[in-house]
Amino acid sequence: MAPPAEGTRLTADAAVEELYAAHYRSLVRLSVLLVADVGTAEEVVQDCFVSMHGRWRSLREPDKGLAYLRQAVVNRSRSVLRHRGVATRHAAASASPDDARPLPGAEHDLLAAEHRSAVLEALRALPDRQREVLALRYYLDLSEAEIAETLGCSAGTVKSAASRALARLRDDPGLRAQREEIA
Numbered sequence: 001m002a003p004p005a006e007g008t009r010l011t012a013d014a015a016v017e018e019l020y021a022a023h024y025r026s027l028v029r030l031s032v033l034l035v036a037d038v039g040t041a042e043e044v045v046q047d048c049f050v051s052m053h054g055r056w057r058s059l060r061e062p063d064k065g066l067a068y069l070r071q072a073v074v075n076r077s078r079s080v081l082r083h084r085g086v087a088t089r090h091a092a093a094s095a096s097p098d099d100a101r102p103l104p105g106a107e108h109d110l111l112a113a114e115h116r117s118a119v120l121e122a123l124r125a126l127p128d129r130q131r132e133v134l135a136l137r138y139y140l141d142l143s144e145a146e147i148a149e150t151l152g153c154s155a156g157t158v159k160s161a162a163s164r165a166l167a168r169l170r171d172d173p174g175l176r177a178q179r180e181e182i183a
Contacts, residue, residue: 016052028045030136030139031045031077033135034131035080044076048072048076074132074151081128122168122174123169126168130162130168133161133162134166
């Protein structure tokens with residue numbers, strides 16, 4: 001987003017329009033990595049844009065609108081996952097054994113390549129913080145400081161989460177099998 005002229009401030013409409021045009025797709029892809037569902041990810045991102053529009057006047061640093069959006073997308077994705085977990089536990093507690101049918105994952109509809117599917121499975125198996133750090137680092141190419149700011153933690157926490165996540169991915173049997181097939 002281009003900075004406004006000295007002493008002027010973009011309106012909420014203009015600012016959101018610029019951010020939407022430039023960053024909507026990348027924010028949806030970030031959310032898809034976290035929630036594993038395109039429709040849900042689109043809803044999360046739309047909600048974040050609507051929320052930012054409503055609070056535009058109260059933003060202390062409007063030039064950090066993108067950082068605000070990234071943090072909002074991560075936080076709302078976390079909320080979706082928490083809600084999904086509660087709903088799953090509730091459904092499992094009230095379902096009979098005859099109701100148990102495996103549902104196809106979202107990656108089957110979205111990703112054709114087996115390798116990408118294996119990578120997504122391995123990412124989903126990571127703890128939330130590790131998955132978020134990897135998505136922000138390798139998908140959005142954020143620095144450790146930017147990731148720390150987005151997640152509200154220290155740079156040291158980001159480093160250790162990334163290190164642990166990469167070690168788990170290296171040791172993942174599904175990814176190891178994919179590497180052996182390619183070689």
